[in-house]
Amino acid sequence: MKQVVLPGDGTVELCDRPRPKSHGDWVVIRVEVAPLCTEYKRWLGGGKADWIGHEAAGTVVEIDSPQHEIAIGDRVVVLPSLACGECDICSQGFYMHCKAWHDFEAETGSYAGRGTLAQYVLRPSYLLYPIPEDISLDHAALSCCGLGPTFGAMQKAQSRDVDTVLISGAGPVGLGGVVNGIWRNRKVIVSEPSPQRRNMATNLGAHLTIDPGDPNATKDIQELTDNEGVQLAVECSGTVAGQKFAMETLSLLGSLIIVGESNDEMRIKASDDLIRTGISIEGNWHFNRSEYDLMFDMIRNAYGVDELISHRIPITDIEVGFKALAAGTASKVLLYPN
Numbered sequence: 055m056k057q058v059v060l061p062g063d064g065t066v067e068l069c070d071r072p073r074p075k076s077h078g079d080w081v082v083i084r085v086e087v088a089p090l091c092t093e094y095k096r097w098l099g100g101g102k103a104d105w106i107g108h109e110a111a112g113t114v115v116e117i118d119s120p121q122h123e124i125a126i127g128d129r130v131v132v133l134p135s136l137a138c139g140e141c142d143i144c145s146q147g148f149y150m151h152c153k154a155w156h157d158f159e160a161e162t163g164s165y166a167g168r169g170t171l172a173q174y175v176l177r178p179s180y181l182l183y184p185i186p187e188d189i190s191l192d193h194a195a196l197s198c199c200g201l202g203p204t205f206g207a208m209q210k211a212q213s214r215d216v217d218t219v220l221i222s223g224a225g226p227v228g229l230g231g232v233v234n235g236i237w238r239n240r241k242v243i244v245s246e247p248s249p250q251r252r253n254m255a256t257n258l259g260a261h262l263t264i265d266p267g268d269p270n271a272t273k274d275i276q277e278l279t280d281n282e283g284v285q286l287a288v289e290c291s292g293t294v295a296g297q298k299f300a301m302e303t304l305s306l307l308g309s310l311i312i313v314g315e316s317n318d319e320m321r322i323k324a325s326d327d328l329i330r331t332g333i334s335i336e337g338n339w340h341f342n343r344s345e346y347d348l349m350f351d352m353i354r355n356a357y358g359v360d361e362l363i364s365h366r367i368p369i370t371d372i373e374v375g376f377k378a379l380a381a382g383t384a385s386k387v388l389l390y391p392n
């Protein structure tokens with residue numbers, strides 16, 4: 055089978071690997087759709103990788119022993135995790151946060167079936183979620199990083215009184231946040247430096263888009279929120295500037311939920327920033343397995359799900375997808391490995 059690798063010289067290649075084999079609870083899935091995520095950053099940096107990709111929807115094609123819930127021919131989302139399936143965190147459905155992920159290479163002796171940018175992947179059956187008949191594989195695949203992180207953030211805030219939500223950063227994840235916010239009947243404000251990306255957010259139904267560098271940006275937000283600020287800000291830019299801006303737009307008692315990955319430090323003054331304002335700051339990675347039915351309900355009914363997809367390309371054109379993501383002209387890029 056073909057599997058995408060990064061040789062480490064700034065190129066991207068399809069290499070030949072043996073098709074993985076099912077064993078025990080591990081089943082083989084033919085990857086029908088693999089969305090691109092942040093892999094292009096490693097490619098841009100000339101990084102080396104023996105496998106890439108963590109998002110996919112596909113069809114179960116090989117099972118070693120009969121499974122309770124998964125059968126050959128099932129269409130499934132491949133959860134972006136290699137969680138153990140047995141610990142407390144896993145049993146609560148928070149697979150992403152499991153501390154005992156499988157060591158895929160050590161357990162199988164190969165990278166074949168590890169990355170989703172390949173014709174086949176190998177996964178334990180509990181890390182697959184069946185796709186309802188009326189939902190396409192393309193749309194189901196968006197439940198990974200296209201819609202998932204911001205969906206999880208909004209689920210965390212669902213019991214809070216949220217009228218207006220700020221999405222900080224309108225990359226593919228932030229644009230998914232716009233879809234999530236509109237579906238929940240929130241007023242959605244998007245802060246994003248790139249005019250092109252602000253345009254994408256407007257096309258998805260954002261009520262207001264602002265350039266965080268514009269001196270009037272905060273004033274515009276105050277006007278839209280009766281001088282109160284937003285009750286919820288979901289940070290998707292992965293920058294300290296975006297985190298700070300999002301925090302400053304919050305109303306008293308508001309919530310900042312950070313979704314954009316970043317290892318840079320944001321400085322916070324406990325008294326002025328947290329105690330006097332009563333705000334909360336949380337992180338969110340993905341969403342709970344028990345929320346999948348609601349996710350599919352959103353995919354069925356939300357505006358902008360299909361519009362979130364900017365490219366549909368064969369896996370042989372992966373470089374086209376990488377270039378579009380690096381240029382900031384793409385939202386979700388879907389690859390078809392088979």
Ligand SMILES: [Zn+2]
Nearest residue numbers: 138141144152
């Ligand atoms: Zn676990």
Ligand SMILES: [Zn+2]
Nearest residue numbers: 091092109199
């Ligand atoms: Zn992803």
